[in-house]
Amino acid sequence: MKTLAELAQVLEEARSRGGLDYKGLAEKTGLTPLSVRNALQAKTALRATNLMALADVLGLELVLVPKAMASSLKGQEPSAVFVPMMERVLQSTNQATSQSGRGPRKP
Template sequence: MKSLLDIASALRARAKRISITQDELGGAAGISRRTLTHALSGTHDIKLTTLMAVADRLGLELALVPKGAAQAMPAPDEFGVSPPVVKTRVQQMLERGKGPKGTDSSSGR
């Protein structure tokens, strides 16, 4: 994440995914409605402790990783969920051009 807007977007997506209201989230994090609104808007600089409290109540963990490692991580979807890193056997077969049970998917057999 490279900006406050990215962080706010991830927090909003997670809150939506777990169906928590702003009132519930603010109460659980011990912050005012205004402070939570600022955190979720991405337009105000917020205290690190506020971010940690909100993330914790959303079931998220803050982590610092080297930039190279962060760039290698897949981007989360609109619900804040990253796609799986390990491919399924079907995905691997399709990428090799083979359909299920070893058939060649390009020839239709």
């Protein structure tokens, strides 16, 4: 996502799928209905904390990825991207901890 309009579209689609109106979403996030409407219509930029609250209520998760990886994520099922990515992260973490002599961390 590169624009406020793209972000607003994702949030608006999630709101619509969830069957929430602006007032209901506002009540669940602690924002005003006007703030929610303006954000979901790309009329105003969101504070990070407000974006996190909206995403949480809408069943979305904010994920920051390197730009080089972002283009490969578009149009793919989340599991097709994130499962292999997490496997690589875990493998790298395990390699780093075994090289340091500490061993893997327990959950």
